[in-house]
Structure formats: structure tokens, C-alpha cells
Amino acid sequence: MAASWHKQASPFPMVDMEAAWRQVLDESERMAQWLSGASRECALNECPSGSTLAESVVAPFAMPPFAASVKDGYAVRVADAVRGRQLTVVGRSMAGSAHVELVQLGTCVYVATGAPIPDGAEAVLPVEEVLQMEAEGRSAVRIIRVDRDAPLSVGHEVRAAGADVQAGETVLAAGARIGPSERGILATFGVRRVRVRAWPRVAVLSTGNELVEAGDAHSELAPGQVYDSNRPMLLAALQQLLPTGGEVLDLGIASDAEAAARIERALDEGGDGVQVLVVSGGVSMGESDLVKPTLQRLGRMHFGRLMMKPGKPMSFITSRVEQRPPWMAFAMPGNPVSAAVCYQLLVAPALRVAGGMPRAHALPLRVVASLAHPVQCDAERPEFQRAQLALRRRDGDGGAAADASVWDASCCEVTATVTGRQASSRLQSMYGANALVYIPQGGGRLPLGTPVLALVLHTDTGGGAVKASAPGVPDGAASCC
Ligand SMILES: Nc1nc2c(c(=O)[nH]1)N[C@H]1C(S)=C(S)[C@@H](COP(=O)(O)OP(=O)(O)OC[C@H]3O[C@@H](n4cnc5c(N)ncnc54)[C@H](O)[C@@H]3O)O[C@H]1N2
Numbered sequence: 001m002a003a004s005w006h007k008q009a010s011p012f013p014m015v016d017m018e019a020a021w022r023q024v025l026d027e028s029e030r031m032a033q034w035l036s037g038a039s040r041e042c043a044l045n046e047c048p049s050g051s052t053l054a055e056s057v058v059a060p061f062a063m064p065p066f067a068a069s070v071k072d073g074y075a076v077r078v079a080d081a082v083r084g085r086q087l088t089v090v091g092r093s094m095a096g097s098a099h100v101e102l103v104q105l106g107t108c109v110y111v112a113t114g115a116p117i118p119d120g121a122e123a124v125l126p127v128e129e130v131l132q133m134e135a136e137g138r139s140a141v142r143i144i145r146v147d148r149d150a151p152l153s154v155g156h157e158v159r160a161a162g163a164d165v166q167a168g169e170t171v172l173a174a175g176a177r178i179g180p181s182e183r184g185i186l187a188t189f190g191v192r193r194v195r196v197r198a199w200p201r202v203a204v205l206s207t208g209n210e211l212v213e214a215g216d217a218h219s220e221l222a223p224g225q226v227y228d229s230n231r232p233m234l235l236a237a238l239q240q241l242l243p244t245g246g247e248v249l250d251l252g253i254a255s256d257a258e259a260a261a262r263i264e265r266a267l268d269e270g271g272d273g274v275q276v277l278v279v280s281g282g283v284s285m286g287e288s289d290l291v292k293p294t295l296q297r298l299g300r301m302h303f304g305r306l307m308m309k310p311g312k313p314m315s316f317i318t319s320r321v322e323q324r325p326p327w328m329a330f331a332m333p334g335n336p337v338s339a340a341v342c343y344q345l346l347v348a349p350a351l352r353v354a355g356g357m358p359r360a361h362a363l364p365l366r367v368v369a370s371l372a373h374p375v376q377c378d379a380e381r382p383e384f385q386r387a388q389l390a391l392r393r394r395d396g397d398g399g400a401a402a403d404a405s406v407w408d409a410s411c412c413e414v415t416a417t418v419t420g421r422q423a424s425s426r427l428q429s430m431y432g433a434n435a436l437v438y439i440p441q442g443g444g445r446l447p448l449g450t451p452v453l454a455l456v457l458h459t460d461t462g463g464g465a466v467k468a469s470a471p472g473v474p475d476g477a478a479s480c481c
């Protein structure tokens with residue numbers, strides 16, 4: 001047979017970010033649905049930080065539960081609020097008071113901030129608007145004289161019962177992530193137990209013959225070797241993302257030859273495998289890049305390349321529809337920045353949704369910023385450049401000068417400063433970055449001041465833990481500590 005020349009081309013079309021988000025988040029919602037059967041109830045004080053509510057929480061009573069004073073003052077009838085009128089103080093309503101005297105014309109009751117408004121009273125005169133006898137101690141005041149000209153309206157300085165929240169109102173929606181404010185809201189209503197969602201089991205694997213465990217006292221780099229930086233980075237990010245008590249499995253480093261077996265084993269532990277696999281390296285066009293074909297054989301390939309930089313070979317594969325339990329795999333490029341950017345844009349949002357959060361809250365917030373310097377566009381792909389957003393004062397000639405003391409919105413703007421050289425191998429470009437700025441594809445150069453979309457990097461504050469190796473994966477595969 002005559003030999004023929006052929007050109008190697010990727011069989012995977014490049015999908016854009018919107019399409020990728022759609023596919024990833026659709027699949028994540030499917031996983032969330034599957035996991036919803038595993039939600040569990042926990043006592044509020046033991047409920048893991050960062051977990052998501054499986055059900056909405058409804059206020060069992062109004063807040064405040066009683067009409068309360070907004071100020072320290074005197075509860076009065078509005079007709080008595082006439083300059084010079086003297087009122088007899090018939091009682092005191094302090095925080096925690098249960099019963100207080102009735103307020104009638106010519107009388108008043110001292111009320112502390114937050115204390116119940118006595119029956120008969122219509123409004124509160126703050127202490128600054130009354131006169132009291134010089135000689136009387138604060139708690140012995142018997143008579144006050146009104147020191148105010150403006151008429152008092154009914155409800156003045158009174159927080160009506162239910163003014164903040166009505167009984168039966170939804171105070172936290174299903175999918176809310178329990179952080180400090182949410183915990184406070186639950187405590188406000190005396191909620192004792194909540195139902196929280198199960199998050200998927202996640203595992204991280206690095207692949208590549210050149211990789212050496214970082215931080216190991218015995219690991220010296222031989223020529224051609226590099227330390228594995230993706231796994232420590234991804235494990236740390238996942239620890240922050242997962243609720244307290246959640247575990248991320250560390251599957252260690254697999255050589256190119258071991259990768260296929262390791263992946264297969266992680267996903268299929270007799271139904272006890274991981275539900276989300278985050279694997280990096282070995283996804284481009286090289287002879288030993290076998291991660292994609294392996295995952296494609298095991299499941300359904302949704303996309304095999306992305307129209308973006310960095311992260312072009314990023315691939316998303318899930319279990320086939322009929323497979324149970326379901327899994328999702330993110331096969332990320334080995335270049336460390338590509339892995340970091342793909343994690344932020346796809347893996348973290350997917351996990352948030354799989355963990356029960358609504359998709360609108362799972363994606364990075366987009367804001368408009370103006371470039372603090374010119375930026376060269378990539379001719380072939382839109383690029384997510386790492387950048388630092390800052391509030392700057394616009395100076396006279398249209399440039400920007402750092403100024404932390406700006407409070408006038410009309411004279412300042414948010415600027416984006418790219419974090420140095422944007423090579424996908426240079427992880428320093430993530431250092432100090434608080435956003436990814438979207439630089440559209442094109443041959444040209446965007447001038448200083450060009451408005452760009454900036455995707456603000458989430459600061460997750462969960463408290464997951466790393467567990468070395470997955471069940472059934474040889475111990476030697478995991479990093480040890
Ligand atoms: N002929 C083509 N070659 C490449 C293409 C292409 O379209 N055609 N795409 C390039 C792009 S874009 C990317 S991104 C990379 C991705 O390559 P792989 O995912 O196969 O990654 P590796 O080859 O395994 O590694 C790339 C690079 O990153 C280093 N690396 C890998 N893993 C780690 C790790 N865990 N920690 C630190 N560093 C890691 C590795 O040593 C390489 O230097 O492909 C291009 N090639």
C-alpha cells in the first residue's frame with residue numbers, strides 16, 4: 001500500500017464560553033437533582049459552614065415580634081407632643097420587659113431602644129426632645145416637659161411588629177449557602193434544625209511523566225522534570241469551596257501510562273467512585289495525551305476544546321445518561337494558568353450548582369472596568385487575562401492614579417491592571433489577581449481606558465479537608481504527609 005501524508009487535526013470543535021457554561025451547568029443541575037436524595041438534617045450549631053440549604057426557610061413569627069422603640073425616649077400619645085407640655089412618667093419599658101403600664105393622655109412611659117411600645121402609646125419622643133428635672137437621677141424621672149416644635153406623627157421612632165420580616169415570609173431560599181449572615185438569620189428566628197444538601201465527592205489527579213511531588217524532602221528534580229503545582233493549587237481551591245467537613249480526594253500523580261487505569265478506577269469503584277473528577281495534563285495533541293480518549297470511552301464528551309485562552313484543550317465529559325451513579329470529569333490542560341483559569345470559570349461554578357446553589361450565583365460576577373494600560377489582543381482566541389481591579393481617581397489627562405480615599409463616585413472608576421506576562425505557564429500571573437478580564441479576539445491593541453468586562457474571582461470560605469487517595473486507589477499514588 002502506498003504511504004500517504006496526513007495532517008493531524010483535533011477532532012473536537014471549539015465551543016465558546018457561553019455554550020460551555022450552558023452544558024456544564026445543565027449537567028451540574030442534573031447531578032444536583034441526583035444528590036438531592038442524600039440531603040440531611042442537622043442542628044443549626046453543627047451545620048457545616050458553606051453548606052447549601054435543601055429547603056427554603058420561612059419566618060415562623062414576625063420580626064420584630066412586637067412594636068419596638070427605635071430610640072431611647074418616651075412613649076407618648078401624639079396629641080401630647082406640644083412644646084412645654086408636662087407628662088407624668090408612669091413606667092419604664094426596658095429590653096426584655098413583658099408588661100408595661102398603659103399610656104394615656106398626659107402620661108408617658110420611658111422606653112429603651114428595642115423595648116416594647118406600651119399599649120396606648122402612638123409614638124416615641126427621643127430623650128433629646130424632652131426636658132427633665134436637673135436634680136433627678138436618670139431612673140427616677142417622674143415628670144418630663146416636651147421640648148419639640150414639629151408635630152409628632154403616629155408611629156414616629158416605632159418599629160412596627162413585622163416591619164423587618166412578616167410571619168410566613170421566606171427568609172432564606174433553597175440553595176442559599178450558609179455563611180455568617182445566613183447563620184445569623186437562622187438564629188434570629190430560633191431555627192434549631194435545617195436540611196442541607198449533599199455535595200458531590202470530588203477528586204484531583206495530575207498526569208504527566210515529568211511531574212514530581214512538591215514539598216517532599218526526597219524529591220529532587222532530574223533533567224526534564226517539574227514539580228506538580230496544579231494539584232496543590234486545585235486541592236487548596238477545593239478545600240475553600242467545599243463546606244466544612246467536605247472532603248476532596250487527592251489521587252496523586254499518575255504517569256502518562258498509568259493515567260487511563262487510574263481515571264477508570266476513580267470513576268468506577270463499584271458505584272463508590274468519585275462524582276467529580278478534576279484531572280490536569282495530557283489533553284492536547286501529543287502522542288501520550290490519553291486522558292481525553294479514556295474519558296470519551298467511559299462516558300459522553302460534551303466538548304473537547306474551548307474557544308478561549310488559556311485553556312483551549314479543556315474538555316468536559318460526563319457519565320452516559322443511563323449510568324448510575326452519575327459523574328462529571330473536567331480534563332484540564334496541564335499548563336498551570338490554564339488549569340487555574342478553567343477551574344475558576346468552569347469547575348467551581350459546576351460544583352456550586354451540583355451542591356445546590358442556583359446557577360446565577362455560581363458564576364463569577366461580571367463588572368465593567370477600564371484598562372489601566374494598553375493590551376494586545378490574541379488574533380485567534382478571546383483571552384481571559386489575569387488582572388487586579390482597583391478603584392482609581394480619574395486624573396486630569398485621562399489616566400488613573402491610585403487613591404484609596406476616594407468617596408465621590410463621579411470622579412473615580414474601576415481600572416484593570418494586568419498581572420504581567422500572560423503566558424499559560426506563568427502561575428505568577430494569578431498572584432494578586434482578583435479578576436479575569438475578557439479581551440476579545442482580534443489582531444489589534446486595546447488602548448488605555450478601553451472598557452472591558454472583568455469576571456470577579458470568588459472568595460470561597462468553606463472549610464473542606466484533603467483526604468489522601470480514594471478507596472481502591474493504591475496508597476503510593478497519593479501524596480503523603
Ligand atoms: N500541536 C499542538 N500542541 C498543543 C496545542 C495544540 O493545539 N496543538 N495546544 C496547546 C495548549 S493551548 C495547551 S494549554 C497545552 C495543554 O497541554 P496538555 O494538557 O497536554 O498538558 P501537558 O502537555 O501535560 O503539559 C503542558 C505543560 O504544563 C506542565 N504541567 C502539566 N501538568 C502540570 C502540573 N500538574 N504541574 C505543573 N506543571 C504541569 C507540563 O510540564 C508542560 O510544560 O498544549 C499545547 N500544545
Ligand code: MOO
Pocket residue numbers: 308309310311312313333335338424
Ligand atoms: O490554551 Mo493554552 O491553555 O494556550 O495555554
